Amino acid sequence: MGIEELVEAYSKTGFNGRQLGEAAKLFGKMISEDATICLTISGALTPVGFGGIFKELIERGLVDWIITTGANVYHEDHFAWGLPVRQGHHEVDDMQLYDKGIVRIRDVFIKFYETLEVEDQIMQRMFRDRLLDSSFTSAEFCNVIGEISSAKAPHPERSFVAAAHKYDVPVYVSTLKDSSLALNLAVHRLRGKEHSLDFVREILEQAAIVHGSKKSGIVELGGGVPKNAAQQTGPLLDQILRRDHGGQDYIIQVTDARPDTGGLSGATLQEGKSWGKVQDAHEGMVTVYSDATIAFPIMALYAMSVGGRRRHKRLYKNLGRLYSDLKDAYFSEPDKYYGLLGDDYNMGSWPKT
Template sequence: MENLALSSAHAAAFKESESLEGKCAKIEGYDFNEGVNYPQLLKSMITTGFQASNLGDAIEVVNQMLDWRLADESVTEDCSEQERDQAYRESVRCKVFLGFTSNLISSGVRDTIRYLVQHRMVDVVVTTAGGVEEDLIKCLAPTYKGDFSLPGALLRSKGLNRIGNLLVPNENYCKFEDWIIPIFDQMLKEQVEEVFLCIINGCNYFLFSFLFPLFALFIHFPTSCKSLMFPLTDLSWKYENEIPVFCPGLTDGSLGDMLYFHSFRSSSLIIDIVQDIRAMNGEAVHASPRKTGMIILGGGLPKHHICNANMMRNGADYAVFINTAQEFDGSDSGARPDEAVSWGKIRGSAKTVKVHCDATIAFPLLVAETFATKEKIPLETNTL
């Protein structure tokens, strides 16, 4: 009986394995005996395991996104004459949607994002109010490195605001107010003039909208300020390269505070969000025959806004999410790509990956092995 029990226990402990040879990659890390080779180090992540492998997978998905051309697809019967032209097919790239939360603009990731829009490597940008205002504020005054453990009451007494381990002096927002209120005045003046023109032309309605209201900033600020901002800010390069920027929560931040304060001077300034959502969804709906890809840093409004727009075209073809949120509270921020597949926001056949990691770590590494290794995209492309 004892031998039988031992045999049974042995069989249970050493159950025969199915062979994985040739089916799965072998786990191997980077060998520093070979010296320090950063591209090889990053390449090795795909076989390192855990989130390193997810980052390696994300690098592969983004490279597939950037390498795709319409020429890779078969010519179908419903293709237009232009779509049958081989040179044209070689020129048509994937339409890349980039989304990010405001804390990343507060951090040094702002410079990575600026690089992408400076060289027109992405096509559509979605961010929060903070993602807009922090970019502009950094042109007026810097953000500083602090510590996560600095006590809030002490910082409040010193007029310092904490974003994680970053510090933003309250004075920065005072400078922002001094700069932006005159611009709101000018925007209001133009709206009033537009209304007057509609009235004298016999119009019985008025619709005044901005694709993104802050584009007006780059028309109206003084030349001295323009020379300061154009080399430095994400928004200036997005404007210069005609990359549309969408902010579904424009009032949820310092911009909202400024609009609130401005409303006491005049309550007539109008921002039309209906035209904004038409334009945003149109970026996805009219992307065809291009494929679409999503790179989303963090969660919240930017993540859902991009996913929801792509639902209008039956889903994106590529998706990379980088965030630290978990899915078990039902939040969209923490949802993995497969949940978006159920809504039709990502195609069932799409290449997708979620990297559970702080984007300040993962995103610069991803860019180093994707966008930064590609030939810079000429500004005349991606105009479809």
Template sequence: MTTDTLNKVQDTEALVNDTRKAKLLSTEVEHIDITSFDARPIIDAMGKMSFTSRDTARAADLYNQMLSDPECSVILVVAGSTSAGGCMDLYTELVKNNMVDAIVATGATIVDMDFFEALGHKHYQALEIPDDDTLRSLYIDRIYDTYIDEVALQDCDHTIGQIADSLEPRPYSSREFIKEMGKWLADGNAKKTNSLVQTAYEHDVPIFCPAFVDSSAGFGLVKHQVDAMKRGGHYMVLDAIADFRELTDIKIKAGTTGLLMIGGGVPKNFTQDTVVCAEILGHDDVEVHKYAIQITVADVRDGACSSSTLQEAASWGKVSTALEQMVFAEATSVLPLIASDAYHRGAWKNRDKRRFAKLFA
């Protein structure tokens, strides 16, 4: 790879040394395989406990109810850095096995983490965390105890720009653009073939990123736009209104829905708001989200969207309080148990595929 990546060139004089960087980026994050272990016994045992253990077991039960309900479409909602932290293949497995029907996520989850690894790059365990200024001098980005090579991330930025350059200059929803990313990978460009972006494309599971440019994608898309303007030409743009309309179309089509939410933020609120939007469009019979699970460590005292409880969302007419569960835990510690439990109980084997991406073909 060259330094022709958004014109962000390393200050080679500031590098401590290549050996130091190689040492810090020597232990890859290995993504958990939910098919390789059976979490049913531990979930059953946790259901007889208290505190977060019981909450986790009830969340697992609710997820199994979603998958067993023939009328229920499941929307996976992801914020935070769980993909970088080892849950990347878990999300792909849910798509492969018809355990989710649509996805709403942050741009970082889809681009900086998943698409990034599809290009052959890796995330690394930070077994040692030196001064962050030292990391900056080495062009290493840090997510808590996980490292990313900034040079590799710039390659991701550059690739996003190239995909944008190849498209007809018109408005696109984030779903449309991510579909093009999946197609580009499926056309033989993937270095890792089981990415979430490519797998969702192949299974007609739409992915929405309502704040798409708040990620590495933003750099590539800005570069695409600026270069096009310099040429006096037109450029593609992202249409956030189309995002909201399309996801609301899915809610209207789906009827009964269940939410599996990791974290909170924009993806959470965006997905819940589809009920209100459908009502505004005249669909007075639209159901609130029947099932809802949220795994979060956000503190409810700050009044933010990420920490708002599912009971609070009921006051806005978004979710039902009958079948909801908050799990206050760091997601990588409980999500693999919930997902493995559902995989091995096998309710997904009898589900009809929704293929919601075909609504927009």
């Protein structure tokens, strides 16, 4: 049985097996319709080796842009530089690990000195003289990592960040400060060098990608901030910029979070319609309640099997044009927003409460 037959078998069962089959097929539909596909990655999936899957999808043109946690970028760079990451066990005395200089991510072990401290030195060296002249986005930040790792690291072929640099796939880190990536900028600030993240330009770029796409979809691994950062493009376009866009055409979510607790990670995709995050509450969406390490390899292999390869959209090189297009569209219909009177914003009177 091949992957296509396996997915077909899943889709003819029930419960989350059926959802997995339908999610894989929807991924294939996104590809066949040439949708602009965003991959969101929560948690720390690269230490368990998923960077190889992300890299393959990038190289085949099946993922066009990425929103991730900083952990996935930071730990992915270990593989490019050949730094030790090993399988361990979740039943262990963490006091002993600490004494031996080993950090743990569930059942993955990473050397404190041989890996983390070496990686910190690499990161500090990368940004000692980069991105200092003006503000930057986290996509520009990750592009620097991909550029330098491609040129200097002994194993750039092991890094999805290096592949993203090669194929102009923007990689956004939705909470850059909440990771070792940002921690390593602290030594430069203490020496008088300032790095300034332009988070407003970042959210506008992300909305501009969606605005400039004929069709747009998201594959969400987990929830958290990456999920919201991708989905909030709809409310930015409609609620704030008043573009009447409607949100994403497709969303696939793989999560183990419950919807009844009220958290964003478990919020149903249908709920997102009320915010304008998705075009239709009745179709184009599938949620798989599963561990992403189980479900995503099946979905990805199916996408590669039916999707083959696509022309790379190279969004990173086109971000400036997409941003300008969104800006022009915003100012083309002044009646849709709290408009301009000369050079002065007329925001109207304060609303009565």
